[in-house]
Amino acid sequence: MEKLRIGLIGCGGRAGQHMQSFLQMGDKVSVVAVADPVEERRNGAAAKFGCTRIYRDYTELYDHESKATLDAVVICVEPTAHQSSETRAIDMGIPFLVEKPMTLDLAQADEIARRVEETGLITSVGFQDRYLDLIEIIRDELPKHKAGGLVYGAWIGGIPGVWWWQKKSDCGGQLVEQNIHLVDCLRYLYGEPLSVYATCSRGIVRPGIDASAEYDTDDHSTAVIRFPNNVTATLVSGCYSQGVRPRCGLYIALNDMVLDYRLRNNLIITTKDGERDIPRGVEQTFLLDQAFVDAVRTGDRSLIRSPYSDALKTLKLAFAANASMESGQVIYF
Ligand SMILES: NC(=O)c1ccc[n+]([C@@H]2O[C@H](COP(=O)([O-])OP(=O)(O)OC[C@H]3O[C@@H](n4cnc5c(N)ncnc54)[C@H](O)[C@@H]3O)[C@@H](O)[C@H]2O)c1
Structure with missing residues (x-):
């Protein structure tokens, strides 16, 4: 060919x-x-x-x-x-x-x-984590346990270097631009959300001192997302860190297991019998690209884990969180 x-x-x-x-x-x-x-x-x-x-x-x-x-x-x-x-x-x-x-x-x-x-x-959207072996392990594990529980998710770091990140109107805010990866992971793991409530805060990052003079995006935000089967996820995003690397990823507390997914690095699974630490074994952007290339070459669109129509649901969830930040209201789906 x-x-x-x-x-x-x-x-x-x-x-x-x-x-x-x-x-x-x-x-x-x-x-x-x-x-x-x-x-x-x-x-x-x-x-x-x-x-x-x-x-x-x-x-x-x-x-x-x-x-x-x-x-x-x-x-x-x-x-x-x-x-x-x-x-x-x-x-x-x-x-x-x-x-x-x-x-x-x-x-x-x-x-x-x-x-x-x-x-x-045929379309594909760059939600690379869907191709990650660690997320596949979590996805396989969840149905084997009693449904329901709490999930804590975090993406906390500094301000990315691209010029368009400093204004919320240019990037959409950290939840929409960056932590949307974990928003998408939550949908991939738990299905469609029932509701979202979110808050945001500014004042730590000083425009013109810690960031460009036009910086007006949130320093941090917290979204509480409810899913079916008694799952509630709290997802925090922060871009005010300097010189330290707070832990990022998803921490999933099941009734008899803890899945501690350290963002794109490793997964620590804990049960009453002990702990297993699994390192990431794949390059997920390569797999994302390979799936797209193979889908176009063969016409097999089932290879693509995030087509445009599905990715749009994740985008809408992140935007609903933004709307909740502005209105102070819970958004129901
Ligand atoms: N999937 C992921 O993990 C991941 C990681 C990083 C960035 N992203 C996303 O990728 C996108 C790009 O991010 P980036 O970090 O590469 O930004 P960037 O600013 O480094 O690159 C964007 C490029 O687009 C070019 N461009 C702008 N208008 C154009 C036009 N009309 N025609 C052709 N080129 C044009 C710019 O000149 C620039 O070189 C963003 O949406 C970002 O959120 C995704």
């Missing part, structure tokens, strides 16, 4: 990880077109693959490419830059992998999901 021809849209930090996967899969994939407004980035990405179709943005890429020249696109632009990055792929019938959060505009996301459904296009 010919190599899958990929167009890479956005050549920043996250794209670097996807490029690494595609280089590793060099026998079956090639990046043949790249687009980024930053010259150094687009040229750097093109050089990795010997690619000569280099564009200033995705509009230019879509204007010059077609279904005859591209088999798929991978979209890694900032959350507010999705104006037509997906709709043009849909118009052209080109499958796409898009990074989370897929947009900050839910009406736009609904329209994209509707058109994906209508056209039957």
